[in-house]
Amino acid sequence: MAFMLVAVVLFFTLVGVFVLSVYYKNLHREALNIAESKTLTALTSLADSPEFYCHSMKPNCVDADKVIGLINAVNKTNYKNFWDFSSLKIIKASGFGKSEEDMIECNWQNYPDCDSLIIFSKEDKKIKYERTVSSFIALCRKEYENGYTYEKCEIAKLIAGTEIKENKK
16 A cells, blocks of 8 residues: 555656646747747837937838947947847848858948948857847938938848747756
8 A cells, every 4th residue: 555655656746747847848938939029029119219210200210320330339338238139230132142151241431332230249249049030121321412412221121139048957
């Protein structure tokens, strides 16, 4: 009888450990999904933030001239910790279909003849793994031609990363 009680307790203990391990695995996956949806929600409203929005008040429009200035500010200050993203970049239409190695990174010297505006990368924050989400935007900048200043816009992709924390068992 005592042997039978020990066996039943051991059986239910093993079942409990199995249920807890499945629950923990689902909990980790759910936390990652919540972090990713938080990034996507922040990304959709990022184009309307003062650091990015166009003065023409177009919806989902990013001012490329502000972004190129922001890239310089991020490199000199701790501005990259302003957002909870693991990385933040903009890929212009000229960079669509190109690999990361073939893209020309924007800086003061080659702007606007470049493909990607990297505000900060996961390497800047020393992050090992990330999952990215993106949203299409209108990327506009001021152009001067034939004595007139106008706003030239092109399609681009705003990409933000979410850190994936290692699942330590």
